[in-house]
Amino acid sequence: MSDAIVPYSPRGRARAIKGFLGQFLSYGGAQVGLVCLVFFLVVAAMPNILVGPLQTAINATGEFLEPPSSQHLLGTDEVGRDVLNLVVHGARISLTIALLATVISLVIGTTVGMTAGYFGGPVDVWLMRLTDFFFVVPSFVLALVITPVVLEVIGRGRDILGFRPSLFVIIVVIGLTSWAFVGRIVRSQTLSLKERTFIDRARVAGSSNLSIMVRHLLPNLVPQIAANGALVVTGAIYVETSLSFLGLGDPLQPSWGTLLSLAQRAGAASAGAWWYLGAPGLCVLTVSLSFVLIGNALEDTFDPRRRVIP
Amino acid sequence: MPDNADILRLESLQVHFPIQGGMLDRVLGRPVRAVRAVDGIDLNVGRGEIVALVGESGSGKTTLGRVITKLAQPTGGRMLFEGRDMTSVQGSSALRPYRHRVQMIFQDAYQALNPRHTVFDIVAEPLRSLRLVENGTQLAERVSEALASAGLNPPGDFFSRFPHELSGGQRQRVVIAGALAVRPELIVADEPVSMLDVSIRAQILQVLVDLRDKHHMALLFITHDLPLAWLIADRIAVLYLGKLVEIGTADEITFNPRHPYTVALRNATPQIGGNAGRAESPALQGEVPSAARVPKGCRFHPRCPLAFDHCREEEPPPIEVGPQHLSACWLANDGRSRSS
Numbered sequence: 286m287s288d289a290i291v292p293y294s295p296r297g298r299a300r301a302i303k304g305f306l307g308q309f310l311s312y313g314g315a316q317v318g319l320v321c322l323v324f325f326l327v328v329a330a331m332p333n334i335l336v337g338p339l340q341t342a343i344n345a346t347g348e349f350l351e352p353p354s355s356q357h358l359l360g361t362d363e364v365g366r367d368v369l370n371l372v373v374h375g376a377r378i379s380l381t382i383a384l385l386a387t388v389i390s391l392v393i394g395t396t397v398g399m400t401a402g403y404f405g406g407p408v409d410v411w412l413m414r415l416t417d418f419f420f421v422v423p424s425f426v427l428a429l430v431i432t433p434v435v436l437e438v439i440g441r442g443r444d445i446l447g448f449r450p451s452l453f454v455i456i457v458v459i460g461l462t463s464w465a466f467v468g469r470i471v472r473s474q475t476l477s478l479k480e481r482t483f484i485d486r487a488r489v490a491g492s493s494n495l496s497i498m499v500r501h502l503l504p505n506l507v508p509q510i511a512a513n514g515a516l517v518v519t520g521a522i523y524v525e526t527s528l529s530f531l532g533l534g535d536p537l538q539p540s541w542g543t544l545l546s547l548a549q550r551a552g553a554a555s556a557g558a559w560w561y562l563g564a565p566g567l568c569v570l571t572v573s574l575s576f577v578l579i580g581n582a583l584e585d586t587f588d589p590r591r592r593v594i595p
Numbered sequence: 596m597p598d599n600a601d602i603l604r605l606e607s608l609q610v611h612f613p614i615q616g617g618m619l620d621r622v623l624g625r626p627v628r629a630v631r632a633v634d635g636i637d638l639n640v641g642r643g644e645i646v647a648l649v650g651e652s653g654s655g656k657t658t659l660g661r662v663i664t665k666l667a668q669p670t671g672g673r674m675l676f677e678g679r680d681m682t683s684v685q686g687s688s689a690l691r692p693y694r695h696r697v698q699m700i701f702q703d704a705y706q707a708l709n710p711r712h713t714v715f716d717i718v719a720e721p722l723r724s725l726r727l728v729e730n731g732t733q734l735a736e737r738v739s740e741a742l743a744s745a746g747l748n749p750p751g752d753f754f755s756r757f758p759h760e761l762s763g764g765q766r767q768r769v770v771i772a773g774a775l776a777v778r779p780e781l782i783v784a785d786e787p788v789s790m791l792d793v794s795i796r797a798q799i800l801q802v803l804v805d806l807r808d809k810h811h812m813a814l815l816f817i818t819h820d821l822p823l824a825w826l827i828a829d830r831i832a833v834l835y836l837g838k839l840v841e842i843g844t845a846d847e848i849t850f851n852p853r854h855p856y857t858v859a860l861r862n863a864t865p866q867i868g869g870n871a872g873r874a875e876s877p878a879l880q881g882e883v884p885s886a887a888r889v890p891k892g893c894r895f896h897p898r899c900p901l902a903f904d905h906c907r908e909e910e911p912p913p914i915e916v917g918p919q920h921l922s923a924c925w926l927a928n929d930g931r932s933r934s935s
Contacts, residue, residue, distance in 0.1 A: 301757065482706035489664050490721035490773065491694040493687040500720075504711040 309586045318578030321571050329377040339374045340366040350551075350558045360560035363551035371544055372564045378540040380572070382456050383521040389460025390517050394467025395510055399498055401468070402475025409472075416468045424462030425524050431458050432533045451535040455528055459521050467513055474509050478502055508587030515580030519573040526569050541565035601639040602677060602781055602813050603663065608636045609671030610658050610837075614887060630887045632658040634837035635672065637913075640781065643811040645804075647824030647845070649860065650834035653883040656817045659834070660783045663815065664699040665690055676781075687724075695725050698774035702786040704766035708758035714769050715754040718742060721777045737776055745772035746802050764795035771802060781813045782806070789818070800827055821860050825849040830919070833857050836894045837886055839913070843920030853922035855899050893925070901926055 529542025742750035
């Protein structure tokens with residue numbers, strides 16, 4: 286603890302990010318997760334280039350329930366559509382729903398948790414009772430109830446940004462029902478952060494409550510939010526798959542859940558069409574697993590005892 | 596150096612923290628007890644004056660510092676800054692003019708700096724939130740100036756560093772620079788050097804003294820270390836269990852203490868060469884009582900070697916024992932100095 290000269294660093298933040306990435310990538314789980322995720326993101330980003338436009342019953346290219354062959358790498362479904370084509374297009378729908386729902390969930394969870402933790406008192410009590418409500422209500426069941434009602438009210442009509450409204454309903458419903466545990470984690474972290482001296486210093490420096498929350502608390506909450514965000518994505522994928530499996534997805538923009546549902550209805554399991562059930566199933570599994578791996582690696586990297594966080 | 600006009604005046608300032616009673620207490624209707632952290636303090640700080648607040652841990656010195664910097668709200672008494680009553684002013688926008696004039700230096704520089712902010716952002720924060728600069732160039736100038744006054748040279752080298760890249764002394768200098776940036780008139784320094792190596796202490800103290808000499812800044816220096824207080828301060832106020840027991844010029848308090856607590860504090864100070872020649876005054880016995888159970892009468896009597904019956908019954912008022920020298924002890928004017 287002397288006044289020794291610490292080497293001059295021209296770009297502190299860039300170096301901190303580099304250090305963080307180096308450590309993050311040293312985890313095997315993070316590598317596997319990232320490779321899988323990048324693969325699926327690329328697939329989801331350009332399905333038309335990879336497998337051509339989405340096949341429908343009208344422009345189906347194969348026989349019924351054809352096993353994998355050189356023509357149809359993952360076989361065909363009960364109306365002759367190429368399963369590879371469906372799965373690749375499904376990736377776009379599944380990932381979009383999961384990621385957007387996660388963004389909604391993190392924004393609500395962080396806002397509620399940070400507000401409750403920072404202000405305390407009655408604000409805390411009421412916001413936490415609200416959180417408790419969403420915490421104990423199983424989000425899947427709530428989504429199951431809300432989705433058909435909203436779909437009925439607004440209809441399955443026109444597109445929004447190229448996505449059909451039923452998908453947006455699913456996104457919003459998943460987002461609104463999965464923020465409770467993010468809110469709790471953020472609140473507990475806020476409670477410990479707000480006792481730190483640098484919050485007092487910020488107050489003496491004349492910062493307003495909003496500025497303290499945005500400029501002091503939020504940057505220090507990023508580790509928790511990021512690590513848990515990865516887990517929220519996994520949950521969102523499961524809920525989306527389940528909802529679609531139960532027929533609440535959109536048949537014209539099939540996600541992996543919708544495909545599983547179609548396969549189930551077509552009797553793929555009893556017909557021995559393992560490719561039809563297996564392909565979307567494996568995709569759901571791989572993507573969820575890679576998010577969990579990334580989330581765990583993030584959590585390890587953000588360990589408060591190592592201060593290499595950007 | 597100090598002017599006659601006081602910059603800060605505390606009038607019987609009080610901070611009581613109520614103790615949440617149990618269910619049984621409420622059913623039985625027991626009165627709500629309180630931790631009397633600060634229990635009626637009168638103190639004034641002149642322009643450009645350095646006043647040291649000395650006391651053991653638990654004496655309420657940190658709470659007093661937090662009240663003056665408006666981090667805690669007093670429960671009684673008044674606080675006047677440049678004649679204006681600041682006691683009940685609250686809210687970040689209402690306090691802006693006050694924050695501009697009163698800043699704080701924190702004890703633990705490791706904790707007082709946000710690990711996610713660069714040195715530039717840390718020092719610039721008060722300038723930005725108090726809206727003291729108009730543009731980026733001006734901001735950079737003020738930040739450089741503050742870092743340079745705090746002894747970080749050349750300032751530009753530190754702009755993009757993070758707190759974890761700095762040494763302990765450098766961090767404390769950044770904390771000081773953050774307080775200086777707004778050019779305040781009063782700085783409350785809460786044990787600014789207690790976490791630092793002895794070799795760094797002198798340099799940091801020199802920075803603080805220079806500030807007073809160059810910018811005529813008043814300083815309220817909170818410490819538990821009497822020799823340190825004597826070194827830096829014009830006047831010393833000794834705090835015991837939320838109350839001032841003695842106040843006077845630094846030399847008077849150090850060499851002519853009239854309160855047995857001050858004497859005990861002085862004798863408790865280790866010195867190179869041992870405590871030879873001080874044997875006649877016994878070391879302080881026991882610990883500071885809980886501020887939730889302040890003793891009746893003089894609050895120092897359970898530990899006082901000179902206590903007699905009257906001390907257990909009635910609390911002594913501050914008695915003038917010399918010019919600018921007050922001591923709250925029944926024996927303060929006992930004719931002889933207790934310094935021997």
